[in-house]
Amino acid sequence: MLIIGIAGGTGCGKTTVVNQILTQLPEGEVGIISQDSYYKDTSHLSYDERIKINFDHPRSIDFDLLEQHLKDLKAGESIEQPVYSFVKHNRTGDTIKTKPRKVMIVEGILILTHPELREMFDIKIFVHADSDERLIRRLKRDITERGRDIDEVLARYQNTLKPMHQQFIQPMMEYADIIIPNNKYNTVAVDIVKTIINEKLQ
Numbered sequence: 001m002l003i004i005g006i007a008g009g010t011g012c013g014k015t016t017v018v019n020q021i022l023t024q025l026p027e028g029e030v031g032i033i034s035q036d037s038y039y040k041d042t043s044h045l046s047y048d049e050r051i052k053i054n055f056d057h058p059r060s061i062d063f064d065l066l067e068q069h070l071k072d073l074k075a076g077e078s079i080e081q082p083v084y085s086f087v088k089h090n091r092t093g094d095t096i097k098t099k100p101r102k103v104m105i106v107e108g109i110l111i112l113t114h115p116e117l118r119e120m121f122d123i124k125i126f127v128h129a130d131s132d133e134r135l136i137r138r139l140k141r142d143i144t145e146r147g148r149d150i151d152e153v154l155a156r157y158q159n160t161l162k163p164m165h166q167q168f169i170q171p172m173m174e175y176a177d178i179i180i181p182n183n184k185y186n187t188v189a190v191d192i193v194k195t196i197i198n199e200k201l202q
């Protein structure tokens with residue numbers, strides 16, 4: 001199994017890059033794990049308490065479960081990947097059966113901050129986009145897709161997202177094997193990653 005970790009700040013385009021990688025690859029050969037699925041269960045908290053959580057700090061992620069799931073997949077076992085709701089700020093209680101594939105892609109803002117997880121990646125990719133570009137994309141996406149308004153996105157950006165990005169996410173670029181500049185759509189870089197995956201699949 002080839003395990004590829006794709007990190008980078010919010011809005012840099014990780015999910016988009018993953019979807020571009022998947023196009024034209026043989027179906028059923030590549031599996032995806034999203035770090036967002038592993039936000040800790042917060043059912044014991046009220047909604048008002050949940051919205052105050054710092055979701056850009058590594059402690060918000062259940063890294064033990066993520067690491068265990070990756071180990072299970074490597075051992076050839078399927079896992080039940082939790083489903084997360086950005087509207088409720090909590091896991092939904094549903095899971096998605098995720099089967100082991102020849103290539104597994106793990107994507108998320110904080111995946112390179114966890115040393116044990118980092119060790120498991122055969123290839124580490126950091127997607128980079130400038131912070132103003134990321135903020136613009138995040139505003140548009142969170143308002144249209146994640147049930148947020150402009151005040152929520154900007155307050156979260158100033159209070160937690162920006163300082164956490166500087167403290168935990170940006171420094172992880174030094175661990176990357178490949179850095180994808182993504183201020184604009186970068187089809188060349190995506191094609192290179194596809195080529196690496198295709199070689200593994202042959």
Ligand SMILES: Nc1ncnc2c1ncn2[C@@H]1O[C@H](COP(=O)(O)OP(=O)(O)O)[C@@H](O)[C@H]1O
Nearest residue numbers: 010011012013014015016137141182183184185
């Ligand atoms: N290179 C790009 N240029 C312009 N918009 C982009 C680009 N990559 C992604 N986007 C858009 O930005 C938003 C955030 O992208 P997404 O892939 O969800 O980022 P991430 O997963 O890193 O948070 C989405 O609405 C997406 O369509």
Ligand SMILES: Nc1ccn([C@@H]2O[C@H](COP(=O)(O)O)[C@@H](O)[C@H]2O)c(=O)n1
Nearest residue numbers: 009010011036055056086089090109161
């Ligand atoms: N309930 C939540 C949980 C997380 N976030 C934000 O999501 C960002 C990470 O996801 P990306 O798809 O953008 O990489 C992160 O910056 C958290 O602030 C949230 O807003 N609400």
